[in-house]
Amino acid sequence: MISPIFVGHGSPMMAIQDTACTQFLLDYGKKVAPKAIVIFTAHWETDVLTISSTNEVYDTIYDFRGFPDELFQIKYPAKGDVALAQSIAERFQAKGIPVQLDSTRGLDHGSWVPLSRMFPTPSCPVIQISVNPYLPPAQQYRIGQALRGLDQEDILIVGSGATVHNLRALNWNATEPDAWALEFDDWLAANMQAQNLEALFDYAASAPNAKMAVPRPEHFIPLFIAMGSGDPQRPVEIIHRSYEVGSLSYLSVGF
Template identity: 35%
Template sequence: MTLPSLFLSHGAPTLPLTETPARTFLAGLGTQLPRPKAILVISAHWETEGPAVNAVAVNETIHDFHGFPRPLYAMRYPAPGAAELAGRVAALLRASGMDCDIDTRRGLDHGAWVPLLLMYPDADIPVLQLSVQPHLGAAHHLRVGRALQALQDDGVLIIGSGSMTHDLSEFRGHGLDDPAPAWVTGFADWCHDALTSGRTDDLLNYRELAPFARKNHPSEEHFLPLFGALGAAGTDAVAERLHASATFAILRMDVYAFKAAGASSRDAAQGAAVA
């Protein structure tokens, strides 16, 4: 079973508590996909000097945020870990010329458990996380994803969890359903065209080529998981947007599926569509 890789915009930690189009879409996405044997999440919220993967028996739920509603801190996502798979992830990265540490203590940060709580609420699928290295840039993360492509043939769902746009300095003053400003939609539209046109080189140079790139991503950690997911589908990856919406005006919540050329991501997603 070969699964698509996914890029998910996980939004604010309160996503499970708010009625939004993105929440509704993610809550249905898990049932639209073939059930994975395990899930590997490349999370924007775990930054390390070099790649690192976690290997635990049961994942702790990390509440890596402050000042949010009390019910959010009561949420738990005790998915089993995947220590054996973590070893394989490390071996694949090392075989591609990259080192990879194995962390035997870390659980799941909200970049992983927030979307997974909606997609797979029973927390009964083994989950492991892979870190990002913002100082190494987009090409490095594309290389990381390509090194892990073989995992998809074994039923592993590879998810890059970040955000299509992420300038939190503009967060205050916006309502949950406010429309996105032009600098947000302009960037997201450029990315959509580049992804669906197969312009990988342009994407790798997005900070110079995309409109409002540095405005939407003052730092890169929330965009880099996209390159991991894109790379995991191989050098001939085909991109399909499954969902597009915005929350609080400035957070685009786009979701993309990536498959190797010749395989339809929409078939794999069994009809998931833009909401």
């Protein structure tokens, strides 16, 4: 059994830098051996939930610019799995969640960057799934619920995003995390561990500094999906917490 996780994927630079977060990802990857990985990435937005469906090696998508050439040389040759993609689609359909399949899209950096640090050599199929940032948190949680039980099959579910992701608020001279970002993550961690879904679903109105931390929800909602996919009887665990440039959060959570 492998519990679902949410990981903060932060900057594409984590693919080539050695930081507290990349060391955590490396250590985590040594502890688990998933039969497959299902990853919801903040960098693939669609109106209808879309599942990658291929048996081929994915293209590596460089959906960023202004970074060192070294990043654009990285390939992450993970393969998909059409049968697993179809099985996951059927789970969503059984819950009345519209879904479609995509046979051509590669892995964006919300997927290949953290996966390359957890599992430097791909050894199992990867299923990438899009997000719709305009659905309310309760609906995001429901999407995750449709996948409950996959952990019992040693399928790792990953929500890839960031709890605090405001690029306009980055403090490039910071040597410590910004207090407002810590306050938001403190609130989030406390309510997740208390399994206070009512407060979490109302985070935009209830959490301190929510508008600063989550100016747009595409990076935040993979958290609700991962949370929904976990066993509610298991304690929520903060498995990593670090920050860069003041407020870029690498908070990671196990469900």
